[in-house]
Amino acid sequence: MKNQLKVLRAMRNWSQADLGEHLDVSRQAVNAIETGKYDPSLPLAFKISRLFELPIEEIFDDEHTGEHDA
């Protein structure tokens, strides 16, 4: 899943390890999320959302276009 984590992190001048420390996850996990290789769980997504004070949908993009919505 695409996301803005790398950009948000850069705005705070944090390294992946810094962000990992804030989220209580490893640097590898941060890297995997940033590169779209791993989608975080809902609890972790909420944690990220609270940390950056942004709604989840502004951080993560599921590329849903809404075309098939009723």
Add this chain to the structure above:
Amino acid sequence: MTNIQESTMRDADQKTGGNIARNLWMMLSGVGIIMLLGVITGFLSQHNAQGGGALDLAGVAVLGAIAAAILILAFVIWKLFQQGKQSGEKVPRREKVYNRFLVGSFLFGGTTGLALALTGSFDAPETSLMSNAAMSPVLAIILSIAIGVILPAITLYWHRHAVDEQEETAYRLGALIAIYAFWFIAPVWWFLWRGGILPEVNGVTLYFITMFVALVVWFWKKYR
């Protein structure tokens, strides 16, 4: 959302590929050391089987070369470890504990393996990993408790205290693919044995194949 460019990222974050390669080389060097220790013990066992006594010049040269290779690999591990420290990467407390546990297990396994090899236990049919020979009830009970009680307890603790959810996911996928590997490899081997193409199915080999598959998948999911 923002116009911040990726070029503003801190250097440590651009070295992901380097970190993966570093971890992989450290692991491979460690495995290399264990294998070389195995070569030394095998060499000495053979020497003793042939009557023992003082080693000739060629024997000393072989042992010296292997010892030098072990020292080089140990130096590589130490150097790579230092590089990791100097990259400025912070390591969370849980990951430090995890790394220490890994190193401890590695040292314990290596020391035990070396002790077994030096005492010739691997050559004895009773304790050989690939043997179906009878063993004493006491040894059977000790090994059963170690594998059936102690190891599951350690494994349970290990999984409940994984570094993070990405690590847990890597474990789960590793276990899933490993059990699939077992389900598919075992019957195929069995059929090929019945067809006279392969030797008889060996449970211990299957056991190590599944462990190897789980390990490879875990490493790939965690560090790729």
